[in-house]
Amino acid sequence: MKLLHVVGARPNFMKLAPVLLAGRASPGVEQLVVHTGQHYDHEMSDRFFDDLAIPRPDENLDVGSGSHAQQTATIMSRFEPVLVRARPDWVVVYGDVNSTMAATLVASKLGVRVAHVEAGLRSRDRAMPEEINRLVTDQLADLLLPPSRDAIANLLAEGIPENKIVFVGNVMVDTLLRLRDQARATGMPQTLGVAGVPFAFVTMHRPSNVDQAETLSELLLGLEDLAAAMPVLFAVHPRTRERIARFGLDGAAPSVRLLNPLGYLETIALADAAAMVVTDSGGLQEETTVLGVPCLTVRANTERPVTVTEGTNRLVRSTRQSLGEAVASVLADRQGGRYTARRPELWDGRAGERVIAALAAASLSLPVASG
Ligand code: UD1
Numbered sequence: 391m392k393l394l395h396v397v398g399a400r401p402n403f404m405k406l407a408p409v410l411l412a413g414r415a416s417p418g419v420e421q422l423v424v425h426t427g428q429h430y431d432h433e434m435s436d437r438f439f440d441d442l443a444i445p446r447p448d449e450n451l452d453v454g455s456g457s458h459a460q461q462t463a464t465i466m467s468r469f470e471p472v473l474v475r476a477r478p479d480w481v482v483v484y485g486d487v488n489s490t491m492a493a494t495l496v497a498s499k500l501g502v503r504v505a506h507v508e509a510g511l512r513s514r515d516r517a518m519p520e521e522i523n524r525l526v527t528d529q530l531a532d533l534l535l536p537p538s539r540d541a542i543a544n545l546l547a548e549g550i551p552e553n554k555i556v557f558v559g560n561v562m563v564d565t566l567l568r569l570r571d572q573a574r575a576t577g578m579p580q581t582l583g584v585a586g587v588p589f590a591f592v593t594m595h596r597p598s599n600v601d602q603a604e605t606l607s608e609l610l611l612g613l614e615d616l617a618a619a620m621p622v623l624f625a626v627h628p629r630t631r632e633r634i635a636r637f638g639l640d641g642a643a644p645s646v647r648l649l650n651p652l653g654y655l656e657t658i659a660l661a662d663a664a665a666m667v668v669t670d671s672g673g674l675q676e677e678t679t680v681l682g683v684p685c686l687t688v689r690a691n692t693e694r695p696v697t698v699t700e701g702t703n704r705l706v707r708s709t710r711q712s713l714g715e716a717v718a719s720v721l722a723d724r725q726g727g728r729y730t731a732r733r734p735e736l737w738d739g740r741a742g743e744r745v746i747a748a749l750a751a752a753s754l755s756l757p758v759a760s761g
Contacts, residue, residue, distance in 0.1 A: 391753050392420040394478035397447070398428035398465070398489025401673050403438040404654060405484040405507055408564035408742025410444055416746050422476055426465045426489040427452040431628065433651045441654040442565065458488060458519060465492035473500060480505050480749055483527060484561075485672075486520035486693075491527050498530040505749055507561055509534035510541025511672075511693035517598070520672075524693070533752045535745055537561070538696045538734055556752075558744040559736025562673060563680055566658065567739040570681075573658035582647075588620045588665035590717075592646075593657075595627035596670040598708070599688055603637035605708050609688065610634075610642040612713035613668070617645035619721070620665060625649045625657065666720050668706075668713070675703045682731045684720045688713065696734040 393413060397406050406423065413419040425447035429435045439446050451468040453461060465488065473481065473496060481497040482505045483490045490506075497504045509528050513521050528534060528545060536542050537560040545555055579585040592613060600606050616622050626634070626648050634640060652660070661667050661677055666684045669675070675694050678685035679701025686706045687697075697703035706716040736744075 391418060391480070391750060392476075392478040393422070393480050393482050393749065394473065394476050395421065395423045395482045395484075396426065396469070396489060396493035397423065397484060398426035398453075399485075399487040400429050400434050400438065401671075402484045402487060402489070403435075403442060403444075404565040404673065405561045407442040407444050408561045408568070409482065409507060409745045410742075412742035412746040416750070419746065419750075422449070422478065423447040424469065424472055424493075425450045426469070426492070427454060428461065428465070428487060428489045430454055431651070433653065434628065437653045442569070461488050462492045465489055466496050469493055469496050470500070473497060473502060478502065479753060480533075482507060482745075482749070483531075484508060486511065486523045486527070488519070488523060491523040494527045494530050503532040503752075504530060505533040505535060505745075505752070506531040507535045507558075507745055508537055509555070510536035510538075510543075510545040512541075512544045513691045513693040515691050519597075521693070533748065535748060537737075537741070538694075540695050556744070556748040557736065558748060559738060559741035560676060560734070561741040561745065562676055563733075563737040564739050564742045565654075566677055566680055569655060570658065570662065573655045573662060576655050576659045578656050578659035579663045582623060582649075582660075584621050584623070584663070589663075590616055590620055590622045590666050590668055591660040591664040592622060592624040592668045593627065593671050593674060594624070594669065594688065595630050596689065597629075598690075599670050600627075600630045600633045603633075603639070606630075606633055606637060607639055607642055608710045609708055609713065610639055610646070612710040613646045614643040615710065615714055616668070616717050617643070619717070622646045623649060623660060625652045625660075627651060665724065666717070675701075676737075678702050679731055680733060680737060684724070686713070686716045686720065700732045700734050702731045 413421045453464040484507045534555045535558045668686045670688050675697040679697045685703045
């Protein structure tokens with residue numbers, strides 16, 4: 391069985407790692423990794439391959455940044471010849487970034503089977519580019535590999551046949567459990583002078599939070615308020631850094647410590663040691679649930695509802711006041727010792743193996759695609 395994995399952006403790499411490692415451990419599995427180059431800075435890309443201890447991609451399409459249409463189109467036109475040459479049995483795509491959807495479109499039209507890892511998540515908010523990517527990818531994929539039962543229900547409700555769906559659990563948790571000790575060994579809290587001190591760890595990069603000056607300013611003021619209660623460490627995504635500069639907000643939160651984007655191990659080290667995480671990331675909602683750290687997700691909705699119903703996550707509106715109220719409630723909960731989290735079903739560190747098993751089983755049962 392020949393697999394061609396496609397990744398492109400930071401949140402893809404920690405999902406690729408467990409599948410790649412499980413594939414390597416399975417006899418008869420041949421694998422190629424194509425990186426679209428959607429993310430290209432060292433700390434947004436190469437750094438992660440080192441942290442995750444996986445080989446650098448076999449091929450990089452170097453697409454870089456652009457509008458959604460430009461980026462998607464460039465990925466498609468550069469990926470097509472690579473796929474024609476490689477002739478894999480499966481294209482394996484991850485998550486919901488533009489690279490995921492672009493590779494799926496190309497493979498589907500060439501009659502190459504597509505497997506989607508992290509299928510079925512829905513925010514029901516089509517203003518999010520990721521939601522469009524999820525809908526298109528799941529409609530076209532031949533094998534859907536959801537991380538949670540709510541995701542299965544979403545797929546069935548959209549008319550996707552049950553026999554295309556295999557519940558594998560959450561691959562990102564495989565990576566988290568494999569590397570948690572290594573993350574702790576980085577000593578990041580010590581390096582940043584917050585060892586043993588309650589602190590907040592922050593990431594923010596969604597267009598809905600950072601692309602409008604007023605919203606971004608409200609959030610920075612909310613973080614400045616939080617900094618009166620505890621140190622606030624904010625790892626700033628390139629998009630957010632650019633917006634802060636463009637809107638003249640450099641001095642808006644003087645007590646908040648702005649950090650460059652962090653690697654995987656450093657991120658997990660800080661999330662693990664934090665008293666709370668404030669984020670709009672998808673991955674951190676899940677990672678904090680497994681780590682048992684309170685998470686405030688600054689969004690109107692989440693495609694990961696189990697992190698709220700079973701985990702440590704709660705949704706917060708993008709205003710200074712909502713953030714302040716949520717922070718106060720986390721602090722009150724912590725003092726009362728009331729924070730509890732359950733680990734969702736199949737978030738057990740074995741999802742990568744189940745992905746490979748599902749691909750092998752589906753290879754036997756699916757009819758040969760006609761191209
Ligand atoms: C993308 C994903 C998003 C994911 C996020 C994680 C889509 C639609 N969005 O958003 O789901 O949560 O990645 O990071 O696929 N930039 C750099 N260096 C880089 C990459 C980007 O400076 O290595 C800057 C560029 O100015 C670029 C901007 O960041 O225009 C946005 O990058 P882009 O890949 O378009 O989207 P993200 O906001 O990163």
